[in-house]
Amino acid sequence: MSADFREKSKIMDSEAMDRTFARLAHEIIEKNKDFEDSLCLIGIRTRGVYVAQRINSHIEKIIGKKIPFGVLDITLYRDDLTLVGPGPIVGKTEIDFDLAGKRVILVDDVLFSGRTIRAAMDELIDFGRPRIIQLAVLIDRGHRELPIRADYVGKNIPTALQDTVEVRLSDIDGQDEVVVLEKV
Amino acid sequence: MVWTRKDLLGLEHLSKEEIKFILSTAESFKEVSKREIKKVPALRGKTVVNLFYEPSTRTRVSFEVAAKRLSADVINISAESSSIKKGEALIDTGKNIQALKADIIILRHNCSGAAVLLAQNVDLSVVNAGDGWHEHPTQALLDIFTLHEKFGRIEGLNISIVGDISHSRVARSNIWGLTKLGAKVTICAPQILIPPAIEEMGVSLTSDLDDALKNADAVNVLRMQFERDEQKAFPSQIEYFKNFGITQDRLKKAKKNILVMHPGPLNRGIEISSEVADGNHSVILEQVTNGIAVRMAVLFLVAQGREKK
Amino acid sequence: MKILIKNGHIIDPANNVDEVRDILVENGKIIKVAKMIKEAAEKTIDASAKLVLPGIVDMHVHLREPGREDKETILTGTKAAAKGGVTSVLAMPNTEPAIDSPEAISLLKAAIAKTNLANVFICAAITKGRMGKELTNILKLKKQGAIAISDDGASVDNRALFLKALKIAKEKKVLVISHCEDKSLSGSGVINLGIMSTRLGLRGISKESEYKRVERDIQLADKVGARLHIAHVSCKESVEIIAKAKKRGLNISAETAPHYFCFIDEDIFGFNTNLKVNPPLRSKDDSLAIKQGLKSGVIDVIASDHAPHTQNEKDIEFDRAEFGAIGLETELSASISQLLEAGLLDWKELVRKLSLNPARILGLDKGTLGVGRDADIVIISADKEWVIKKESIASKSTNSPFIGKKLKGLVEHTICNGEVVYKHE
Numbered sequence: 062m063s064a065d066f067r068e069k070s071k072i073m074d075s076e077a078m079d080r081t082f083a084r085l086a087h088e089i090i091e092k093n094k095d096f097e098d099s100l101c102l103i104g105i106r107t108r109g110v111y112v113a114q115r116i117n118s119h120i121e122k123i124i125g126k127k128i129p130f131g132v133l134d135i136t137l138y139r140d141d142l143t144l145v146g147p148g149p150i151v152g153k154t155e156i157d158f159d160l161a162g163k164r165v166i167l168v169d170d171v172l173f174s175g176r177t178i179r180a181a182m183d184e185l186i187d188f189g190r191p192r193i194i195q196l197a198v199l200i201d202r203g204h205r206e207l208p209i210r211a212d213y214v215g216k217n218i219p220t221a222l223q224d225t226v227e228v229r230l231s232d233i234d235g236q237d238e239v240v241v242l243e244k245v
Numbered sequence: 246m247v248w249t250r251k252d253l254l255g256l257e258h259l260s261k262e263e264i265k266f267i268l269s270t271a272e273s274f275k276e277v278s279k280r281e282i283k284k285v286p287a288l289r290g291k292t293v294v295n296l297f298y299e300p301s302t303r304t305r306v307s308f309e310v311a312a313k314r315l316s317a318d319v320i321n322i323s324a325e326s327s328s329i330k331k332g333e334a335l336i337d338t339g340k341n342i343q344a345l346k347a348d349i350i351i352l353r354h355n356c357s358g359a360a361v362l363l364a365q366n367v368d369l370s371v372v373n374a375g376d377g378w379h380e381h382p383t384q385a386l387l388d389i390f391t392l393h394e395k396f397g398r399i400e401g402l403n404i405s406i407v408g409d410i411s412h413s414r415v416a417r418s419n420i421w422g423l424t425k426l427g428a429k430v431t432i433c434a435p436q437i438l439i440p441p442a443i444e445e446m447g448v449s450l451t452s453d454l455d456d457a458l459k460n461a462d463a464v465n466v467l468r469m470q471f472e473r474d475e476q477k478a479f480p481s482q483i484e485y486f487k488n489f490g491i492t493q494d495r496l497k498k499a500k501k502n503i504l505v506m507h508p509g510p511l512n513r514g515i516e517i518s519s520e521v522a523d524g525n526h527s528v529i530l531e532q533v534t535n536g537i538a539v540r541m542a543v544l545f546l547v548a549q550g551r552e553k554k
Numbered sequence: 555m556k557i558l559i560k561n562g563h564i565i566d567p568a569n570n571v572d573e574v575r576d577i578l579v580e581n582g583k584i585i586k587v588a589k590m591i592k593e594a595a596e597k598t599i600d601a602s603a604k605l606v607l608p609g610i611v612d613m614h615v616h617l618r619e620p621g622r623e624d625k626e627t628i629l630t631g632t633k634a635a636a637k638g639g640v641t642s643v644l645a646m647p648n649t650e651p652a653i654d655s656p657e658a659i660s661l662l663k664a665a666i667a668k669t670n671l672a673n674v675f676i677c678a679a680i681t682k683g684r685m686g687k688e689l690t691n692i693l694k695l696k697k698q699g700a701i702a703i704s705d706d707g708a709s710v711d712n713r714a715l716f717l718k719a720l721k722i723a724k725e726k727k728v729l730v731i732s733h734c735e736d737k738s739l740s741g742s743g744v745i746n747l748g749i750m751s752t753r754l755g756l757r758g759i760s761k762e763s764e765y766k767r768v769e770r771d772i773q774l775a776d777k778v779g780a781r782l783h784i785a786h787v788s789c790k791e792s793v794e795i796i797a798k799a800k801k802r803g804l805n806i807s808a809e810t811a812p813h814y815f816c817f818i819d820e821d822i823f824g825f826n827t828n829l830k831v832n833p834p835l836r837s838k839d840d841s842l843a844i845k846q847g848l849k850s851g852v853i854d855v856i857a858s859d860h861a862p863h864t865q866n867e868k869d870i871e872f873d874r875a876e877f878g879a880i881g882l883e884t885e886l887s888a889s890i891s892q893l894l895e896a897g898l899l900d901w902k903e904l905v906r907k908l909s910l911n912p913a914r915i916l917g918l919d920k921g922t923l924g925v926g927r928d929a930d931i932v933i934i935s936a937d938k939e940w941v942i943k944k945e946s947i948a949s950k951s952t953n954s955p956f957i958g959k960k961l962k963g964l965v966e967h968t969i970c971n972g973e974v975v976y977k978h979e
Contacts, residue, residue: 134273137277137285137287137545138285138286138287150270151545152273153272153273154276183286184285187280187285188282189281257753334870335870335871336870356872356873357873358825358871359871361824362869362870366869376755377755377873378755378756379755379756380755417753441748441751442749443752445752446752
């Protein structure tokens with residue numbers, strides 16, 4: 062993150078996030094009742110992975126076990142590589158199970174333009190033919206540039222286009238919180 | 246680490262960080278070749294031209310597969326092509342290809358420095374697939390990638406390179422890459438095939454094969470070509486095999502888990518025995534597989550580097 | 555026309571002058587050299603704060619005419635010379651056809667008379683076509699106007715033949731200039747055999763291929779008591795062999811080119827073909843030995859070995875590029891930057907290497923600013939720095955290793971035979 066941003070507001074703290082992950086887990090199981098055996102979670106690198114892991118922990122509390130889990134790196138499918146900052150760093154995609162016939166819950170931290178999700182879907186379909194793809198995000202901040210919507214949303218936040226929404230996770234950022242940053 | 250180069254001409258001027266970056270990028274690409282649909286759209290709509298002044302099947306096909314798995318369009322121009330036969334200058338050929346709005350030229354040429362010359366005169370990306378005796382960076386990178394896969398590191402490894410060092414671009418690129426990453430490199434060749442002042446490149450020398458293999462974690466076996474003048478000075482192929490050929494007996498005196506590498510194609514019975522080539526120490530075929538991942542990474546990175554300019 | 559050069563600091567070792575004086579020029583000759591010349595002149599050049607030197611006598615220049623006028627002509631070559639303060643050049647005979655017959659010399663003289671901006675002297679070939687098989691008629695060549703003979707570009711491999719040539723040259727009082735290279739050793743090499751040939755993967759040229767031939771040629775000259783001039787010395791061993799010969803009292807003179815004391819093989823990173831020369835740039839030690847050789851006097855002359863080549867012959871793969879670099883326009887500044895600045899030579903010594911010694915070796919009454927002498931004069935701003943730009947090169951070819959480099963010492967005026975042939979704008 063560049064130094065020209067200033068924290069504008071804190072949207073969620075650690076407890077709020079945990080409650081939200083729990084709710085999302087419930088919604089996913091509810092909506093896919095009777096099909097639990099074909100469910101799987103695919104987290105989009107980088108933060109989507111940790112969000113998916115949290116949700117999977119809550120799923121375990123509900124149905125007694127975690128569902129199959131995969132990691133998707135969408136760098137090679139982006140349509141806007143030159144607009145990305147330094148890098149590009151291509152991470153590893155790790156999906157060690159067959160996607161055919163599966164109900165895939167794609168997970169990301171923030172839904173914004175929708176381009177990341179578009180790239181993720183293209184990549185998933187190159188892997189195989191899932192039965193259904195649903196999208197779960199912690200934050201939906203609006204400003205879609207493509208016709209993409211989430212099935213499961215942690216929180217809807219109205220934001221200004223120049224703002225940045227940061228989902229911080231203790232796994233990599235030291236603490237759990239969601240903040241909105243504005244450009245100075 | 247930010248990748249900014251539009252070309253990959255050699256390993257001599259790459260930093261340790263840049264080499265590591267290519268290798269870690271290659272790791273991610275290795276996974277692509279394991280998928281059902283071995284394709285990613287990263288270079289979709291880009292045109293990659295294989296410009297080969299020297300014949301080559303393995304390197305050319307490897308680059309072609311890598312480019313196609315990145316969804317690029319691939320054109321092959323060989324030395325047999327009429328314009329090259331008519332004596333068209335390299336820079337002119339390059340400019341013509343540039344006029345077709347191609348994005349990357351993969352060049353193999355018999356003159357050292359050809360890739361540097363081309364890169365200085367065209368705006369598209371140039372990837373050196375071997376220029377004379379000078380460098381063959383992607384071969385060295387895939388060699389190093391293979392070592393890293395097996396040992397988890399390069400630093401502190403003892404690597405021996407055996408064969409006609411003086412005429413080998415594979416040797417030179419490997420020496421640059423390995424020494425930059427902290428390996429200890431020993432080269433082993435008959436006196437007449439050791440180039441002057443090579444110790445200044447940071448390697449140890451020996452003409453004794455057992456010496457070279459004794460503490461080696463891996464040995465990279467170079468192809469011996471008896472068509473060359475200097476090599477005609479060697480008594481015979483049998484003599485070479487006796488003194489420098491990698492055989493099972495020789496490996497018995499080496500470390501138990503020594504790896505045997507070879508850039509290919511093999512001359513069975515000249516620099517390496519069939520037994521060793523097909524045996525447990527050999528990672529030759531893995532090198533080929535890794536070559537795809539490494540070349541995909543290189544093509545991806547130079548394309549990014551060019552776009553940033 | 556009368557030209558008055560006022561207030562310049564004159565460096566004229568031949569007449570032991572190293573102070574500010576005026577020079578008056580008329581009808582192509584220097585007619586007066588004195589502290590304060592009051593006479594009127596059609597043209598007055600204010601040389602205050604500038605140095606006034608005898609015009610450079612470059613005894614190793616390839617003008618390429620006849621045959622390769624695409625690379626250089628007598629006109630463009632002498633233009634480049636004038637820009638570099640060079641007023642006399644010795645044109646090498648490796649033209650197409652070679653200067654190996656009286657007819658060839660006549661034709662060349664006619665061409666020179668039409669277009670030259672500097673004095674062009676002729677070096678003829680030792681063997682017909684420079685093929686090293688049959689001797690030319692040395693006496694006839696001298697009578698027609700050649701002042702030296704050389705097969706430059708090649709060495710005469712046949713000992714007996716070279717010995718014969720030396721004998722005849724001694725008798726007829728013609729200078730023999732030797733390009734020392736044993737082709738059987740240098741083969742198809744393109745760069746010094748050493749760390750750079752190893753790093754760049756290029757075929758190397760050993761130093762042996764040069765110094766062994768220097769040894770042989772000096773031996774043969776000694777045998778017949780002939781004098782011999784060794785061209786473009788590049789390595790330590792050659793310097794040592796020449797030093798030994800001089801110590802023994804042999805009449806051997808030697809020259810080196812600026813690229814041998816300005817560059818080394820390690821400067822050829824990036825495969826820069828403007829640094830591809832023959833003999834090749836050698837190692838740091840060799841460059842040091844060359845500088846020492848100039849300081850100690852073992853090397854008598856600095857000559858450019860000006861070798862123009864077209865872009866088609868240079869902007870190609872290193873292996874296939876032609877050997878050679880242009881040097882007329884830069885030799886003075888390069889010598890000032892590398893030798894004077896480092897204190898290896900003083901101004902008088904520099905003038906000796908560039909003007910006086912070559913003139914004496916060639917038997918020319920030049921290289922001096924004495925009264926009655928030819929008005930071949932160069933006026934320079936010794937401290938001005940300038941950057942070599944490809945676009946401003948006067949030679950027809952642009953293969954200079956100094957492109958982009960900053961050099962010290964700028965030629966302001968060049969006067970040849972009493973005419974201003976160059977003025978810096």
